Amino acid sequence: MAHEVRGVVALSKGAPVTVETIIVPDPGPGEALVKVQACGVCHTDLHYREGGINDDFPFLLGHEAAGIVEAVGDDVTSVAPGDFVILNWRAVCGQCRACLRGRPWYCFNTHNAKQKMTLADGTVLSPALGIGAFVEKTLVAAGQCTKVDPAASPAAAGLLGCGVMAGLGAAINTGAVGRGDSVAVIGCGGVGNAAIAGARLAGAGKIIAVDLDGRKLSWARDLGATDVVNASGTDPVEAIRSLTGGNGADVVIDAVGRPETYKQAFYARDLAGTVVLVGVPTPEMKLELPLLDVFGRGGSLKSSWYGDCLPSRDFPMLVDLYLQGRLDLDAFVSETIALDGVEKAFEKMHKGEVLRSVVVF
Ligand SMILES: NC(=O)c1ccc[n+]([C@@H]2O[C@H](COP(=O)([O-])OP(=O)(O)OC[C@H]3O[C@@H](n4cnc5c(N)ncnc54)[C@H](O)[C@@H]3O)[C@@H](O)[C@H]2O)c1
Ligand SMILES: [Zn+2]
Numbered sequence: 001m002a003h004e005v006r007g008v009v010a011l012s013k014g015a016p017v018t019v020e021t022i023i024v025p026d027p028g029p030g031e032a033l034v035k036v037q038a039c040g041v042c043h044t045d046l047h048y049r050e051g052g053i054n055d056d057f058p059f060l061l062g063h064e065a066a067g068i069v070e071a072v073g074d075d076v077t078s079v080a081p082g083d084f085v086i087l088n089w090r091a092v093c094g095q096c097r098a099c100l101r102g103r104p105w106y107c108f109n110t111h112n113a114k115q116k117m118t119l120a121d122g123t124v125l126s127p128a129l130g131i132g133a134f135v136e137k138t139l140v141a142a143g144q145c146t147k148v149d150p151a152a153s154p155a156a157a158g159l160l161g162c163g164v165m166a167g168l169g170a171a172i173n174t175g176a177v178g179r180g181d182s183v184a185v186i187g188c189g190g191v192g193n194a195a196i197a198g199a200r201l202a203g204a205g206k207i208i209a210v211d212l213d214g215r216k217l218s219w220a221r222d223l224g225a226t227d228v229v230n231a232s233g234t235d236p237v238e239a240i241r242s243l244t245g246g247n248g249a250d251v252v253i254d255a256v257g258r259p260e261t262y263k264q265a266f267y268a269r270d271l272a273g274t275v276v277l278v279g280v281p282t283p284e285m286k287l288e289l290p291l292l293d294v295f296g297r298g299g300s301l302k303s304s305w306y307g308d309c310l311p312s313r314d315f316p317m318l319v320d321l322y323l324q325g326r327l328d329l330d331a332f333v334s335e336t337i338a339l340d341g342v343e344k345a346f347e348k349m350h351k352g353e354v355l356r357s358v359v360v361f
């Protein structure tokens with residue numbers, strides 16, 4: 001039996017998104033049907049709508065979600081109907097070269113549902129990041145469902161499914177921030193502010209937030225920044241150096257992803273320090289650096305895909321920290337909206353008015 005539900009679709013490049021009738025198949029082998037309770041609006045959804053990811057329109061948008069498993073395929077044992085889950089886009093295969101080496105967070109063959117969700121006329125939909133969760137019910141691979149404590153608010157917990165996990169993991173996993181480290185984060189949207197929260201959790205001493213927008217910096221202070229730098233009027237490299245005894249920070253995280261912010265991160269870091277790139281650049285961007293500086297400054301230059309997270313390891317742990325009051329996920333939920341509010345949420349995101357708008361069902 002197929003399910004007829006409502007969902008947010010980008011029908012063609014650049015056109016405003018619309019709410020459409022979606023046909024969702026019953027779960028087959030290895031699949032789960034999830035009743036979505038909440039789904040955050042991420043910059044990547046907007047990238048899909050603008051044709052910046054690929055041209056496989058129409059897209060079923062939404063991918064930062066939590067909900068309740070409604071049904072599973074016959075062979076599924078990892079989750080069961082009634083489980084509260086966060087959806088992930090890293091259902092690891094266990095068999096690729098990364099998984100076999102014990103580094104499943106780099107898995108090169110992650111799973112999605114095999115069956116397709118469609119529009120009422122049978123047009124096959126491309127689900128954003130292999131999820132598609134601005135919809136009342138969605139079909140995913142069972143491995144994309146990570147069971148967590150149901151005491152958590154779905155709107156807050158769902159954010160761990162993408163941007164907030166990417167930021168937390170950029171600090172904790174990729175940057176390996178440790179007790180007493182100095183950390184600077186360039187760009188304090190949902191991802192950068194999560195990196196700040198991650199640096200605090202990991203025990204960083206000094207946490208410097210850099211943005212062009214004062215609103216973002218005041219949220220950064222709430223989430224753990226010890227110092228803030230408004231780069232619209234101040235050179236961020238000089239400011240970070242002077243806040244770190246003239247040396248630069250141990251770990252600098254670029255949560256914007258542009259050549260100029262990457263260069264700032266590169267030079268605002270102490271000798272032998274670490275740069276983490278978590279913001280996503282666009283194809284035409286090029287980076288130019290003196291190779292002697294790359295050598296002479298030492299340390300490591302890393303990129304962070306999805307915060308190098310392993311959902312089965314990280315989601316339940318972070319939800320537990322949230323429930324203990326040690327990680328303020330609610331601070332990322334700027335507003336809750338209805339399914340037909342996604343287009344307006346894109347505008348607010350563009351104007352920098354929100355960390356996250358979250359669709360609740
Ligand atoms: N690596 C991953 O797995 C992953 C996952 C999710 C999102 N992302 C990426 O992370 C990036 C940030 O996402 P977001 O949701 O936080 O976006 P956002 O638009 O909410 O935040 C970006 C922030 O950067 C600030 N900014 C822009 N230019 C700046 C500059 N020159 N100097 C300082 N600050 C500047 C903006 O004011 C804004 O606060 C995006 O590129 C997004 O695609 C990456
Ligand atoms: Zn794998």
Ligand SMILES: [Zn+2]
Pocket residue numbers: 042043044045063064162163
């Ligand atoms: Zn996302």
